[in-house]
Amino acid sequence: MPITVKALQKTSVDAPFEVRTIERRDPRPDDVVIAIKAAGICHSDIHTIRQEWGPVTYPLAVGHEIAGVVEAVGSDVTRFAVGDRVGVGCLVNSCGECAECRADQEQSCLHGAVGTYAATDVDGTITQGGYSEKVVVNEDFVVRIPDALDLDVAAPLLCAGITTYSPLNRWDVHEGQKVAVVGLGGLGHMGVQIAVAKGADVTVLSRSLKKEKLAAELGASRTLATSEEDFFDEHAGEFDLILNTVSAELPLDSYLRLLKPRGVMACVGAPPEPMSLHIGSLIGGRKVLTGSDIGGIAETQEMLDFCAEHGFAARIEKIGVDAVDEAYERVVAGDVLFRFVIDTATFTDAEPVA
Numbered sequence: 001m002p003i004t005v006k007a008l009q010k011t012s013v014d015a016p017f018e019v020r021t022i023e024r025r026d027p028r029p030d031d032v033v034i035a036i037k038a039a040g041i042c043h044s045d046i047h048t049i050r051q052e053w054g055p056v057t058y059p060l061a062v063g064h065e066i067a068g069v070v071e072a073v074g075s076d077v078t079r080f081a082v083g084d085r086v087g088v089g090c091l092v093n094s095c096g097e098c099a100e101c102r103a104d105q106e107q108s109c110l111h112g113a114v115g116t117y118a119a120t121d122v123d124g125t126i127t128q129g130g131y132s133e134k135v136v137v138n139e140d141f142v143v144r145i146p147d148a149l150d151l152d153v154a155a156p157l158l159c160a161g162i163t164t165y166s167p168l169n170r171w172d173v174h175e176g177q178k179v180a181v182v183g184l185g186g187l188g189h190m191g192v193q194i195a196v197a198k199g200a201d202v203t204v205l206s207r208s209l210k211k212e213k214l215a216a217e218l219g220a221s222r223t224l225a226t227s228e229e230d231f232f233d234e235h236a237g238e239f240d241l242i243l244n245t246v247s248a249e250l251p252l253d254s255y256l257r258l259l260k261p262r263g264v265m266a267c268v269g270a271p272p273e274p275m276s277l278h279i280g281s282l283i284g285g286r287k288v289l290t291g292s293d294i295g296g297i298a299e300t301q302e303m304l305d306f307c308a309e310h311g312f313a314a315r316i317e318k319i320g321v322d323a324v325d326e327a328y329e330r331v332v333a334g335d336v337l338f339r340f341v342i343d344t345a346t347f348t349d350a351e352p353v354a
Helices: 043-049 151-158 160-170 188-197 212-217 252-257 297-310 321-332
Strands: 003-009 018-024 031-040 066-073 085-088 091-093 134-138 178-182 201-206 222-225 239-244 259-267 288-291 316-319 339-343
Touching: 003 134, 018 134, 031 085, 031 151, 043 321, 066 134, 066 151, 085 151, 091 134, 151 160, 151 297, 151 316, 151 339, 160 188, 160 239, 160 259, 160 297, 178 188, 188 201, 188 239, 188 297, 212 222, 252 259, 316 321, 321 339
Parallel strands: 178 201, 178 239, 201 222, 239 259, 259 288, 316 339
Antiparallel strands: 003 018, 031 066, 031 134, 031 339, 066 085
16 A cells, blocks of 8 residues: 655745645565655755756655665565665666666666656656655665764765765775865765865865864865965965865866866866866866766765764754745755754644645
């Protein structure tokens, strides 16, 4: 039988969030039923449900930073048991057979990975995200949350954590390197902690120095203001890697000047506007400009284990289901340190709309 649960949904672009009832599918033999304890708010949630990235089907619940506890498992499930602490990130399905899936890169499935929300699942239904009491997910897309991580601070790792870990891992950031992180928001604060844990000397690049103290608390050795006169001249050739976490237009040629020869600038922020680039900025010094989204399921598990081993997670502000509209406005305004997380226990006293 399908499972009826409460979820936080919008019914249109301009409508406020409402607590509504939705049906999760009748669990299949390879499914895991998860009682959600915490759901992180990602800027992607905002872009999606406000149709800033294209049309969506309403009513819709978003949320792809999900942490909870296994409530039930299907007869074929072998990796999880009732009571396990688990998480679900941006993906809930893929073909499992293409070259990308076989390489543990399910996010790049050649037949189209199925997102945790606003995507068409294999049964033709629209996936509903983690702003909810429970979720039903194929076991192959569930990860284990180490005991060393509390569920609320672990939830944002399922997107912000893997989004920053993956490029730092891909380009082998290691001890002795100099890494710059552009922006100190939900993504940037994870990028700083991960790069520091990998042994790098980390610098935060921001328009001002107002977050200098916070950056230092996260392990950065310094914060530099890119708005200062002659900044790009004075710091040319300093960094092995630049992790760009902001979703804003940047002067790419200027930032590439900050790299050492053969340095890498990895972009994880997704600005809506195109940016210009002179190819000579890459040719001189054989530099790399690359993009990265999330990571596969195996790498997501690796990231969680890495964070637990090194004793850090996301810095969060916990809210109830009645505060999400306000939280969205604060995210857009940059007024959160550093990630909002919904305490799903607050669904208990919330009366769903008729």
